Amino acid sequence: MIEYRNLRIALLGAGSVGAQVADQLLTHADELAARVGARLELVGVAVRDVDAQRTTDIPRELLTADAESLILGSDIVVELMGGLEPARTLILQALTSGADVITANKALLATHGPELFETAEQVGAQLYYEAAVGGAIPIIRPLRDSLAGDRVTRILGIVNGTTNFILDRMDKHGETMEQALATATELGYAEADPTADIGGYDAAQKAGILASLAFHTLVPAEAVYREGITEVSLDDVRAARKAGYVVKLLAICEKIVDPLTLEAGVSARVYPALIPDEHPLAAVHGANNAVFVEAEAAGPLMFYGAGAGGIQTASAVLGDVVSAARRHVVGGPGVAESTHANLPVLPISAVTTRYQITLRVADQPGVLATIATLFSEHGVSVETVEQSVVSISEREGAAEPAATLVIGTHEASDADLAATVAALTTSTVVHSVTGVLRVEGL
Numbered sequence: 519m520i521e522y523r524n525l526r527i528a529l530l531g532a533g534s535v536g537a538q539v540a541d542q543l544l545t546h547a548d549e550l551a552a553r554v555g556a557r558l559e560l561v562g563v564a565v566r567d568v569d570a571q572r573t574t575d576i577p578r579e580l581l582t583a584d585a586e587s588l589i590l591g592s593d594i595v596v597e598l599m600g601g602l603e604p605a606r607t608l609i610l611q612a613l614t615s616g617a618d619v620i621t622a623n624k625a626l627l628a629t630h631g632p633e634l635f636e637t638a639e640q641v642g643a644q645l646y647y648e649a650a651v652g653g654a655i656p657i658i659r660p661l662r663d664s665l666a667g668d669r670v671t672r673i674l675g676i677v678n679g680t681t682n683f684i685l686d687r688m689d690k691h692g693e694t695m696e697q698a699l700a701t702a703t704e705l706g707y708a709e710a711d712p713t714a715d716i717g718g719y720d721a722a723q724k725a726g727i728l729a730s731l732a733f734h735t736l737v738p739a740e741a742v743y744r745e746g747i748t749e750v751s752l753d754d755v756r757a758a759r760k761a762g763y764v765v766k767l768l769a770i771c772e773k774i775v776d777p778l779t780l781e782a783g784v785s786a787r788v789y790p791a792l793i794p795d796e797h798p799l800a801a802v803h804g805a806n807n808a809v810f811v812e813a814e815a816a817g818p819l820m821f822y823g824a825g826a827g828g829i830q831t832a833s834a835v836l837g838d839v840v841s842a843a844r845r846h847v848v849g850g851p852g853v854a855e856s857t858h859a860n861l862p863v864l865p866i867s868a869v870t871t872r873y874q875i876t877l878r879v880a881d882q883p884g885v886l887a888t889i890a891t892l893f894s895e896h897g898v899s900v901e902t903v904e905q906s907v908v909s910i911s912e913r914e915g916a917a918e919p920a921a922t923l924v925i926g927t928h929e930a931s932d933a934d935l936a937a938t939v940a941a942l943t944t945s946t947v948v949h950s951v952t953g954v955l956r957v958e959g960l
């Protein structure tokens with residue numbers, strides 16, 4: 519039997535992901551040792567309460583409430599507590615003590631990424647974060663390493679498992695958002711505060727990370743335009759299905775070149791959008807994620823798989839642990855973050871998209887013409903108009919005759935669309951604007 523040296527692994531947090539990472543390290547210790555050329559010795563697991571129930575069996579003697587002492591003398595520290603503090607302080611302590619750090623904490627990276635990466639570079643340590651985006655899907659390493667010689671032009675993806683799971687359940691089972699979120703939480707997909715998921719914050723943090731890597735430009739989460747799914751109703755999902763679309767929370771990162779000045783900028787945005795039934799992203803169900811990457815030389819690439827879940831995410835964490843461990847065995851500086859392009863990050867006003875607008879209107883002659891004029895007055899070109907066969911007034915038995923109009927637009931700017939919607943809202947022939955969703959993937 520080969521005698522390997524030991525590398526000391528400290529794990530911070532033993533929740534959905536952490537408990538699975540501990541289990542994998544213990545169960546597959548021999549195989550991991552052979553792959554790395556060193557034994558990955560789990561020296562301790564920092565937890566809040568050593569007596570709490572966990573999803574996997576972690577030997578009692580490994581559990582400690584003292585994370586700071588555990589870090590000292592560790593070669594690799596795996597942070598899976600989540601949240602900003604004490605995660606930030608502990609990671610800084612770990613890096614400055616010379617340990618490589620693995621984290622799945624996109625909220626922390628989105629907020630304190632530059633400080634953490636600078637510290638890592640100064641002390642010659644590495645910070646790995648494959649699990650922070652797309653869960654189990656390899657996406658960080660492909661962007662950072664495999665595509666390092668190419669020029670990425672666009673990323674379009676579903677990067678939040680919880681919201682994809684919720685929208686899918688609304689679509690397939692007619693569940694409300696609240697019902698579906700409760701199940702997503704039970705299954706370990708949701709963040710500790712699920713507002714991060716349904717508000718689009720988690721996806722925006724991931725979009726910032728992806729855009730930074732893809733365009734070699736620091737894109738903080740707050741520079742990412744964000745809309746969550748809280749305004750998406752069961753009616754929106756049903757209407758989309760009827761019209762041949764599905765609603766998905768999309769993250770879009772692209773390089774936009776101004777046609778006049780030829781200056782390039784980066785747009786990163788997250789919003790719910792309609793995508794056609796036949797688009798590959800429409801077939802991404804449950805908590806799965808999918809990320810399309812378009813690069814100049816490679817063309818379109820697609821990365822697909824489990825975007826959330828304890829054991830699935832543990833796979834990405836373990837991959838990072840093995841990479842870090844190999845670096846300890848072989849030596850060398852590792853990969854530094856690259857922000858050399860330093861492109862401007864563009865506001866949402868720099869972007870144009872198609873829209874689908876659902877209106878409840880007066881069911882009387884001349885209404886269509888009035889509405890068409892409103893659109894054109896605000897610079898938005900109408901592509902399709904459909905009137906629902908059964909008018910809402912018939913369905914609901916309302917006194918006043920009303921009908922539902924579904925209007926598809928050509929590409930329009932955010933500002934023009936907002937002005938059109940404001941004008942529609944105050945028009946006497948419009949009873950209400952019941953839905954405004956962007957359309958992508960056509």
Ligand SMILES: NC(=O)c1ccc[n+]([C@@H]2O[C@H](COP(=O)([O-])OP(=O)(O)OC[C@H]3O[C@@H](n4cnc5c(N)ncnc54)[C@H](O)[C@@H]3O)[C@@H](O)[C@H]2O)c1
Pocket residue numbers: 530531532533534535536564565566585598599600601603604622623624625649650653706707708709710825826827828831
């Ligand atoms: N669950 C997923 O599918 C998933 C996927 C990708 C990334 N992530 C990220 O992984 C991280 C962990 O997620 P999770 O789902 O395992 O969360 P979780 O809430 O299930 O687990 C976190 C654990 O850390 C413990 N903890 C928190 N603060 C602590 C402290 N100060 N000291 C000791 N223990 C502490 C908590 O008690 C909890 O047991 C988060 O950053 C999350 O965003 C999760």
Ligand SMILES: N[C@@H](CCO)C(=O)O
Pocket residue numbers: 650651652653677678679680681707708709715720825826827
């Ligand atoms: N809450 C996150 C976990 C994975 O990052 C999600 O649902 O995608």
Ligand code: NA
Pocket residue numbers: 648649650651652653654655656657658834
């Ligand atoms: Na990943």
